[in-house]
Amino acid sequence: MLKRDWSQCKALVTGASSGIGEAICKQLAERGATVLATARREERLRALSEQDGLPGRIHYIAGDITSPEHRATLAAWIEREWGALDILINNAGSGAIGRFDEASSDRLRKIMEVDFFASVELTRTCLPLMRAGVHPTILNIGSVLSHVAVPLKSEYCAAKFALRGWAESIRTELASQGIHVLMLSPSTTKSEFFNSLIDTSPDAESKSFGAMSPEDVARAAIRSLERRRRDAILSLGGKALVWCGRLVPGILDRVLRKSATK
Numbered sequence: 001m002l003k004r005d006w007s008q009c010k011a012l013v014t015g016a017s018s019g020i021g022e023a024i025c026k027q028l029a030e031r032g033a034t035v036l037a038t039a040r041r042e043e044r045l046r047a048l049s050e051q052d053g054l055p056g057r058i059h060y061i062a063g064d065i066t067s068p069e070h071r072a073t074l075a076a077w078i079e080r081e082w083g084a085l086d087i088l089i090n091n092a093g094s095g096a097i098g099r100f101d102e103a104s105s106d107r108l109r110k111i112m113e114v115d116f117f118a119s120v121e122l123t124r125t126c127l128p129l130m131r132a133g134v135h136p137t138i139l140n141i142g143s144v145l146s147h148v149a150v151p152l153k154s155e156y157c158a159a160k161f162a163l164r165g166w167a168e169s170i171r172t173e174l175a176s177q178g179i180h181v182l183m184l185s186p187s188t189t190k191s192e193f194f195n196s197l198i199d200t201s202p203d204a205e206s207k208s209f210g211a212m213s214p215e216d217v218a219r220a221a222i223r224s225l226e227r228r229r230r231d232a233i234l235s236l237g238g239k240a241l242v243w244c245g246r247l248v249p250g251i252l253d254r255v256l257r258k259s260a261t262k
């Protein structure tokens with residue numbers, strides 16, 4: 001268990017305007033941390049930064065995380081204001097539902113840009129700041145679908161698998177520099193995620209059993225930071241799906257095949 005002095009902790013959280021990112025910002029500030037929140041919807045970020053009664057502070061800079069200029073602006077602000085970064089939370093993400101053979105290549109590119117390249121390149125930009133941080137940690141928000149692929153979400157599964165592969169590789173590379181890398185893999189979460197799916201028919205439905213609240217996911221994220229976990233798969237259903245994929249992949253394929261038919 002890592003004893004972090006939250007009141008001295010400086011964290012950058014992407015995708016902070018709703019859902020899991022917003023809940024993580026609030027819970028970090030409740031512990032006294034100072035947070036830089038980012039996402040595109042500025043009015044949401046302003047409201048988050050103006051919350052009363054939090055021991056910590058939430059600053060914000062609005063922008064598109066897929067833009068290299070925006071990522072550079074975040075790093076420049078952190079260097080000027082804090083001089084170092086302790087926690088980077090790569091949370092911004094978007095998804096889509098629909099068959100691969102009916103989708104444009106644009107859908108895959110858009111999802112890879114937000115869910116994979118933006119996290120990877122923001123990390124690259126922030127690494128010099130993290131080397132100067134205290135217990136520096138990169139927390140990547142993956143998904144159960146970083147571990148097991150399901151039909152009708154090929155672009156999202158590809159992006160989240162890629163994120164996990166990259167995170168596992170840099171975990172061992174960065175260990176000698178004292179930078180910890182962890183992956184949190186939530187299952188379905190009640191957020192605005194399914195309201196902003198990319199190039200998805202309005203009647204497309206995501207099939208899942210039960211859903212966690214963003215607050216529960218945020219609590220698990222902070223617990224994982226404190227315990228220096230490597231990889232945390234959330235929810236019993238999520239764990240069961242991942243283990244089925246590992247132990248009985250043929251049976252799981254047969255079950256999933258049924259949900260792929262229109």
Ligand SMILES: NC(=O)c1ccc[n+]([C@@H]2O[C@H](COP(=O)([O-])OP(=O)(O)OC[C@H]3O[C@@H](n4cnc5c(N)ncnc54)[C@H](OP(=O)(O)O)[C@@H]3O)[C@@H](O)[C@H]2O)c1
Pocket residue numbers: 014015016017018019020021038039040041042063064065066091092093094114141142143144185186187188189190191192193194196214
């Ligand atoms: N909801 C689920 O069922 C679920 C399950 C497993 C994993 N996850 C993962 O959890 C993470 C958070 O999702 P959520 O459920 O909290 O959904 P959400 O409420 O839709 O939050 C997504 C966040 O990402 C931001 N974002 C999206 N595109 C962006 C862009 N181009 N530039 C900057 N910010 C961008 C959104 O802000 P703006 O629109 O204001 O830019 C928003 O703050 C994602 O990585 C998602 O893949 C979600």
